[in-house]
Amino acid sequence: QVQFVESGGGLVQPGGSLKLSCAASGFTFSRSAMSWYRQAPGKEREVVATVSSTGVGVYYADSIKGRATISRDNYRNTMYLQMNSLKPEDTARYYCNFPNKGSFYWGQGTQVTVSS
Numbered sequence: 001q002v003q004f005v006e007s008g009g010g011l012v013q014p015g016g017s018l019k020l021s022c023a024a025s026g027f028t029f030s031r032s033a034m035s036w037y038r039q040a041p042g043k044e045r046e047v048v049a050t051v052s053s054t055g056v057g058v059y060y061a062d063s064i065k066g067r068a069t070i071s072r073d074n075y076r077n078t079m080y081l082q083m084n085s086l087k088p089e090d091t092a093r094y095y096c097n098f099p100n101k102g103s104f105y106w107g108q109g110t111q112v113t114v115s116s
Helices: none
Strands: 003-007 010-012 018-025 034-039 046-051 058-060 068-073 078-083 092-097 110-114
Touching (some): 018 034, 018 110, 046 068
Antiparallel strands (some): 018 078, 034 046, 046 058
16 A cells, blocks of 8 residues: 655754655555645645655745755665755645645654744
């Protein structure tokens, strides 16, 4: 079965950094583009970044562009999101999944809280 396990979140002060990880299984990871999503309380889930199957093509939402780097390690079936200069508005639960609204399968996500 398709499975996503997110990790790396935590509590960080404004201006701080975090690196999120997504361990994927149950499909051919190296053949699939992947996305990071986030959802804040009371808000809709949104795509924040997408990476092509090879890691060459990348997309960032305007809200995070310039402050984040998406990458992947196809040998380890893992995707990453390095976030810098974090802002309180980055506070959300972060998920990984396929692009285009994801799939039926969603992991537990990892919580990012930016607060002083």
